[in-house]
Amino acid sequence: MIRNIVFDLGNVLISFRPAEFLEKKGYPEELKNRILSDIFGSQEWLLLDNGDITTAEAINSISEKTTLEKALITRIFDTRTEIFYPVTGNVKILPELKKQGFKLYYISNFPGDIYDEVKDGHDFFEYFDGGIISAEVRISKPDEGIFRIFLEKYRLKPEECLYLDDIEKNVKAAVSAGMKGFATFGSFDISPELYKILNNHPAV
Numbered sequence: 001m002i003r004n005i006v007f008d009l010g011n012v013l014i015s016f017r018p019a020e021f022l023e024k025k026g027y028p029e030e031l032k033n034r035i036l037s038d039i040f041g042s043q044e045w046l047l048l049d050n051g052d053i054t055t056a057e058a059i060n061s062i063s064e065k066t067t068l069e070k071a072l073i074t075r076i077f078d079t080r081t082e083i084f085y086p087v088t089g090n091v092k093i094l095p096e097l098k099k100q101g102f103k104l105y106y107i108s109n110f111p112g113d114i115y116d117e118v119k120d121g122h123d124f125f126e127y128f129d130g131g132i133i134s135a136e137v138r139i140s141k142p143d144e145g146i147f148r149i150f151l152e153k154y155r156l157k158p159e160e161c162l163y164l165d166d167i168e169k170n171v172k173a174a175v176s177a178g179m180k181g182f183a184t185f186g187s188f189d190i191s192p193e194l195y196k197i198l199n200n201h202p203a204v
Contacts, residue, residue, distance in 0.1 A: 051135035106131035147177035
């Protein structure tokens, strides 16, 4: 049976698509691709998720490796929260799941310095019974350890947890930790498949 539903945040409940954001802002194609590779695709970005460096350290490090101007790098970091917006089709199922008696949690790779701002800016966090982000525990998905830390923190049985993530390797890591898994692949309407899974594992 499934008693707990655990969500990834990025591209499950909160859209995070830097390429689309940069296109809407009118960045030329070549510059857009350079920003995507040198900032969002950088090792520093992963270190931020893991809580290993600060934003200032990331900006300085990236600026030493790229042809992008430091002022531009700083501006991109300053506008990170503008990239996030709720995936309405998925967010709307949270109150429905709560009414059905499920406990709701999240596990997400997230830099610590913008987590509070994002959390405070989205009302749907009120439906959660708890959650962890990578920067808090210094471990990022797909490391299986982040799932084990989560399970221990909330004293949950892994076989009673369903984990949802848009990235398949993260789901596989959750399954390795004993949880059930659902790869959403970035779908903006996960409810049909989610309810199919829940109907196959009814809580009794």
